[in-house]
Amino acid sequence: MGRKQTKSGKIRLTEVAKLAGVSPITASRFFRNPEALSLSKRERVDSAVKELGYVPNLAARALASHRTEVIGVVIPSLTNNVFADVLRGVYDSSEGSRYSIQLANTRYSILQEEKLLRLFRAQKPAGLIVTGINQTAESRAILESMNCPVTQIMEIGDSPVDMMVGFSHYDAGFAAISHILEQGCQRIGFLGARMDPRVQRRFEGYRDAMKAASLFDPNLVVTTSIPTTVTLGGTLFADLLAQAPDIDAVFCVNDDLALGVLFECQRRQISVPGDLKIVGFNDLEFMASAVPSLTSVRTNRYEMGRHAVTMVIDAIEGRRPKEPVLDLGFQLIVRESSTPQSI
Amino acid sequence: MGRKQTKSGKIRLTEVAKLAGVSPITASRFFRNPEALSLSKRERVDSAVKELGYVPNLAARALASHRTEVIGVVIPSLTNNVFADVLRGVYDSSEGSRYSIQLANTRYSILQEEKLLRLFRAQKPAGLIVTGINQTAESRAILESMNCPVTQIMEIGDSPVDMMVGFSHYDAGFAAISHILEQGCQRIGFLGARMDPRVQRRFEGYRDAMKAASLFDPNLVVTTSIPTTVTLGGTLFADLLAQAPDIDAVFCVNDDLALGVLFECQRRQISVPGDLKIVGFNDLEFMASAVPSLTSVRTNRYEMGRHAVTMVIDAIEGRRPKEPVLDLGFQLIVRESSTPQSI
DNA sequence: ACAATTATTGACAGCGCTACCATCGGATTG
DNA sequence: CAATCCGATGGTAGCGCTGTCAATAATTGT
Numbered sequence: 001m002g003r004k005q006t007k008s009g010k011i012r013l014t015e016v017a018k019l020a021g022v023s024p025i026t027a028s029r030f031f032r033n034p035e036a037l038s039l040s041k042r043e044r045v046d047s048a049v050k051e052l053g054y055v056p057n058l059a060a061r062a063l064a065s066h067r068t069e070v071i072g073v074v075i076p077s078l079t080n081n082v083f084a085d086v087l088r089g090v091y092d093s094s095e096g097s098r099y100s101i102q103l104a105n106t107r108y109s110i111l112q113e114e115k116l117l118r119l120f121r122a123q124k125p126a127g128l129i130v131t132g133i134n135q136t137a138e139s140r141a142i143l144e145s146m147n148c149p150v151t152q153i154m155e156i157g158d159s160p161v162d163m164m165v166g167f168s169h170y171d172a173g174f175a176a177i178s179h180i181l182e183q184g185c186q187r188i189g190f191l192g193a194r195m196d197p198r199v200q201r202r203f204e205g206y207r208d209a210m211k212a213a214s215l216f217d218p219n220l221v222v223t224t225s226i227p228t229t230v231t232l233g234g235t236l237f238a239d240l241l242a243q244a245p246d247i248d249a250v251f252c253v254n255d256d257l258a259l260g261v262l263f264e265c266q267r268r269q270i271s272v273p274g275d276l277k278i279v280g281f282n283d284l285e286f287m288a289s290a291v292p293s294l295t296s297v298r299t300n301r302y303e304m305g306r307h308a309v310t311m312v313i314d315a316i317e318g319r320r321p322k323e324p325v326l327d328l329g330f331q332l333i334v335r336e337s338s339t340p341q342s343i
Numbered sequence: 344m345g346r347k348q349t350k351s352g353k354i355r356l357t358e359v360a361k362l363a364g365v366s367p368i369t370a371s372r373f374f375r376n377p378e379a380l381s382l383s384k385r386e387r388v389d390s391a392v393k394e395l396g397y398v399p400n401l402a403a404r405a406l407a408s409h410r411t412e413v414i415g416v417v418i419p420s421l422t423n424n425v426f427a428d429v430l431r432g433v434y435d436s437s438e439g440s441r442y443s444i445q446l447a448n449t450r451y452s453i454l455q456e457e458k459l460l461r462l463f464r465a466q467k468p469a470g471l472i473v474t475g476i477n478q479t480a481e482s483r484a485i486l487e488s489m490n491c492p493v494t495q496i497m498e499i500g501d502s503p504v505d506m507m508v509g510f511s512h513y514d515a516g517f518a519a520i521s522h523i524l525e526q527g528c529q530r531i532g533f534l535g536a537r538m539d540p541r542v543q544r545r546f547e548g549y550r551d552a553m554k555a556a557s558l559f560d561p562n563l564v565v566t567t568s569i570p571t572t573v574t575l576g577g578t579l580f581a582d583l584l585a586q587a588p589d590i591d592a593v594f595c596v597n598d599d600l601a602l603g604v605l606f607e608c609q610r611r612q613i614s615v616p617g618d619l620k621i622v623g624f625n626d627l628e629f630m631a632s633a634v635p636s637l638t639s640v641r642t643n644r645y646e647m648g649r650h651a652v653t654m655v656i657d658a659i660e661g662r663r664p665k666e667p668v669l670d671l672g673f674q675l676i677v678r679e680s681s682t683p684q685s686i
Numbered sequence: 687a688c689a690a691t692t693a694t695t696g697a698c699a700g701c702g703c704t705a706c707c708a709t710c711g712g713a714t715t716g
Numbered sequence: 717c718a719a720t721c722c723g724a725t726g727g728t729a730g731c732g733c734t735g736t737c738a739a740t741a742a743t744t745g746t
Contacts, residue, residue, distance in 0.1 A: 010702095012701095012702060012703085013702070013703065013704095014702080014703095022725080022726090023725065023726045023727080024702090024703080024704090024726090025703095025704075025705095025725075025726060025727080026724085026725060026726075028703065028704060029704095029724095029725090032704080036723085036724075036725095037724075037725090038723090038724065038725090041724085041725085055462075055465035056702090056703085057406070057701085057702050057703070058402075058466060059401075059402045059403075059405035059406040059411070059701085059702080059703090060402075060406050060701070060702035060703040060704085060731090061702080061703055061704075062402035062703090062731095063400070063402040063403050063406050063701090063702080063703070063704090063731050063732065063733085064702075064703040064704040064705075064730080064731055065703075065704055065705080065731085066704095066705090066731075068402070078427055078430050078431045078434060079427055079428070079431055081424070081427075084421055084422055084424075084427055085422070087421050088421045088422055091421060091446075091448050100445070101446070102443070102445075103434075103444070103446060105434050119398075122398035123401060229628050229629075230628055230629035230632050231628065231629075231631060231632040233632075234632055256629070259629060260629075260632055263632050263633055263634045264632075266634040267634050285572050285573055285574065286572075286573035286574075286599070286602060286603075288574060289573050289574040289576075289577055289603055289606050289607075290606055291606045291609040291610050353732095355731095355732055355733085356732070356733065356734095357732080357733095365695080365696090366695070366696050366697080367696090367732090367733080367734095368695075368696060368697080368733095368734075368735095369694085369695060369696075371733065371734060372694095372695090372734090375734080379693085379694075379695095380694075380695090381693085381694065381695090384694085384695085399732090399733085400731085400732055400733070402731085402732080402733090403701090403731070403732035403733040403734085404732080404733055404734075405701095405733090406700095406701050406702065406703085406731085406732080406733070406734090407700080407701055407732075407733040407734040407735080408701085408733075408734055408735080409701075409734095409735090
């Protein structure tokens with residue numbers, strides 16, 4: 001004999017079916033495709049499920065059906081505030097659905113991403129959400145071979161693997177600089193940390209806006225591959241001042257850097273926005289209450305997470321969106337740090 | 344006949360076993376208990392696995408073994424920075440192990456927590472990590488009936504369900520106030536938002552420290568159940584000033600509030616630390632670079648996450664710690680905002 | 687040297703569910 | 717009224733793996 005007989009207390013689908021007076025397969029259909037049941041059976045199974053407190057065994061379901069009800073989510077960082085918001089959206093919109101979220105963190109390593117994708121492929125997720133559009137050829141091949149809906153998030157571009165939700169970081173960077181230029185600034189510094197592909201494209205927006213105004217100067221640019229912190233913002237700003245003392249504005253690729261710049265200005269008695277204008281990116285909550293309040297580019301991170309999951313679930317269930325690419329845009333939130341000083 | 348025959352390309356344990364010239368069960372043992380195999384077979388199976396690129400089917404494994412290799416993690420919030428660090432620790436220390444993390448978010452609702460725990464119980468996780476020590480009676484009963492290691496994180500107390508990693512929020516609050524008192528302050532305000540049980544205990548530390556100095560005054564306390572933001576810090580501080588204009592220090596239950604207070608002081612031209620001392624909680628990164636730099640209570644959040652997972656995995660594998668409660672302590676990081684003004 | 691013990695290995699059945707037909711009654715049609 | 721179709725239901729046979737126990741090989745003690 002194989003093993004101990006089933007613990008008497010265990011409730012299987014068979015028990016539910018017996019109580020409802022139907023075959024196990026009908027009870028099974030109650031979960032997968034309730035419309036296929038006649039109303040009477042559907043009600044009988046429903047009450048049997050409730051009476052027994054039946055909970056499906058997901059492992060058995062996955063084994064028999066060759067599918068899971070897991071949506072894999074691959075992000076590059078857990079520390080970055082930006083992803084906290086995305087994840088909130090992801091979890092919010094997965095709740096109430098039958099799908100559960102499996103999170104994986106690449107730490108900004110494309111090799112790690114490949115490894116994770118291979119792992120996911122082996123487990124046959126129902127859907128997959130990955131960050132960005134710069135997968136390696138290998139990663140992209142895995143994604144394309146994956147037999148499930150895939151959504152790329154955080155940015156948009158041509159040739160989606162499947163679906164996309166995001167916005168144009170290039171446009172956002174360009175818009176931020178255009179705004180600063182409108183304020184009459186000429187020497188606009190660029191501060192970048194952890195130059196991932198999206199930050200890179202913000203830079204390109206900066207560069208092209210500056211070039212269009214014939215104001216681009218490599219001395220205005222300070223970047224590093226070090227992860228972002230507020231403190232780093234101060235440090236990079238100090239470097240920038242050293243190589244371009246005549247700057248009249250700074251565009252920071254994220255709000256942490258911007259806050260660091262503000263603090264460094266306070267330390268050096270540089271008046272903001274009088275002597276220097278500051279623009280950040282992401283519009284984290286604190287930007288509105290800083291003194292002076294800090295201009296930033298608002299990105300719809302929570303909505304990105306929500307939509308990504310919704311789109312994936314819809315696609316799983318056969319409701320593919322007519323448009324595979326969803327542009328959630330951005331808003332430039334202009335505050336005191338980039339407008340004429342109010343005396 | 345049941346279904347289509349197995350796709351020719353699919354690699355099962357059987358194929359590995361065949362290639363290695365052993366029985367499937369031996370190949371199975373290679374994964375679960377490699378020490379039980381003779382060296383020669385172990386090597387043969389190992390190379391067969393690599394040659395075929397075999398990846399175990401977790402669903403089949405879970406079904407057959409009545410166990411999963413999932414560690415459930417229940418936290419109250421994804422937005423709160425504090426949990427980002429914890430999660431980083433959690434994911435870092437689960438990587439490389441055979442266990443995967445299943446995250447669930449209660450949004451600070453104890454009913455939601457009950458619901459999630461019930462769900463987890465049904466799926467038989469290998470281990471469970473839950474936040475805090477204030478579960479409902481029902482939740483606690485579920486945890487105790489769960490046939491797996493459980494670690495409570497973020498704080499410690501008597502009567503753990505199983506294991507605990509954290510620190511005493513009461514002591515931390517008390518220590519922060521003691522420090523402020525040592526600076527000669529007498530009218531120390533308390534600012535609290537989202538009064539969860541841990542924040543509540545920080546308050547008790549504040550209250551008792553103040554009472555011990557005969558300085559407690561309800562007018563010095565401003566709290567709200569609204570979730571924490573930097574902006575809220577400014578608002579609460581304004582309320583506090585209104586009801587106790589003579590305060591000479593503020594203890595904030597977290598760093599966001601503290602930053603909000605600092606900004607509000609800048610707005611009102613209140614000199615910090617000259618007119619007002621500020622102490623925060625958690626020691627987020629920005630505290631060190633604020634102007635003035637802000638004193639805070641450093642908590643070892645990343646380490647909490649790491650240890651929680653390690654302890655759970657160790658317990659799963661039979662290596663129970665001698666001490667079920669691990670106190671990771673805290674450090675008061677004294678900075679400019681709570682020390683005599685350096686002119 | 688031989689029984690007793692221990693390390694290795696294998697056979698078997700079945701975990702709980704669902705894919706794939708087959709069936710069966712009733713509605714539709716010419 | 718028989719032929720056809722369709723929607724609802726059920727039977728059967730696994731999905732890929734591991735728990736249990738039995739069998740065998742290697743090792744040890746006296």
